[in-house]
Amino acid sequence: MPAETEAVKTPLYDVHVGLSGQMVDFAGFLMPLRYASETAEHVAVRTAAGLFDLSHMGEIFVTGTGAAAALDHALVGDLSALAVGRARYTMICAQDGGVLDDLIVYRLADEVFLVVANAANIAVVADALTERAAGFDAAVEDRSAAYALVALQGPLAHEILARHTDAPLAGLKYYAILAGRVAGVDALIARTGYTGEDGFELFVSAADAVAVWRALAAEEQVVPAGLAARDSLRLEAGMPLYGNELTAETTPFEANLGRVVKLDKPVDFVGKKALAAQAATPPGRRLVGLVARGRRSPRQGYAVLTAAGLPCGVVTSGAPSPTLGRPIALAYLDTGVVEEDGLAVDVRGRPEAVDVVALPFYKRH
């Protein structure tokens, strides 16, 4: 029997175990699913602040005089137009336009970009970037193992983090990043997140992760939050998850993310031809939000049914929403389906009525 690949422990593994975190293998990393109640963790992020270990995410650096040009060629976004100190949500696509990963790219300096990839895709993204940067004066380096990523998210995140840093947080805009010190260690402080709340993501050296975590976790209003809360928070915020809403078989246009594909940027990029063709024709399906009328939750892979009971789509993510008090879901719905008319989701053999709603399900005030 071949030996199974052992799941990677993040620098905060012992901290999670000490907090009685229920550890699960997520994309090859041992991560906390929840500590106690995932609903309480979810609510804490909506009302106070939650602390997340995101060290499974990938940190890939692209540097050099040709770094911006290399990223313009490799990704669907216009990264050379990105100002230093700012971040952008973008994607890396295959030649056929399929999504290989969705990314946040930070421009740390003129010639230094930090590309943050999903845990499951680190190798795919690093390899593709290396291959695509070959003709440019740019170096691609996967430094994921050297970095830990800790996120503090929630309406109190700003005032809490301000107690642990001298960095000018008030001037740090959404989707911006600066270098500073947090809890006595060097950090890249980004105002980004995946929860629908205000908050920060702190990139620190793996060796400093415990110090930053302990300083923030010691704050009374901060609740450690696991992957379960992270998933329900992002779902309420209508944010796609790679592997669910986005795959190599989905296009950005189906996912309502056509805006991130910069077809008019002045250079050619991988996937442009296919993406331009997709942009010119309406997609055969598109991502919608569903709210269930009953209490049984649509789940990933369940069929969406018309009033006549015919399949007309598929659920990509679904869960009971702590904020709405009802199950919510993201689903790909075939183009032309009349949304007002008695749609249902086949929940283990029984149709449960759903309504199509505008996304996001939750927007902070």
Place this chain on the structure above:
Amino acid sequence: MSVPEELRYSEEHEWVAGLDGEGGIVTVGITAHAADALGEIVYLELQPAEGDTVEAGEVCGEVESTKSVSDLYSPVTGEVTAVNTAALDEPKVINDDPYGEGWIFKVRIADEPGDLLDATAYSKLIEED
């Protein structure tokens, strides 16, 4: 994980209390191990109502948490004499007190159920999970 000595268990992680009691009425719930594995329970559906019959080993409802859902099996055969409406309204009580306030239904059993596990056997089963 708590596995009380005095209860009997099914392989589907239900517990049965009161097998030795008067009148042949037993109480059924899901184990602490099952509740913990599910995570926070947000929805409990019970198909039989009071007076309906349940069959050992057959699906009689479902237990849904934020992350997953699993079928609820009746560990015994008989007539349902009570359902825990408090748990139907606020199923989180199943997480908070799985062997107490989180009981699910009561059954007047026809016969002594044959294939339930004792606490030792059930503990072994969940260790192997």
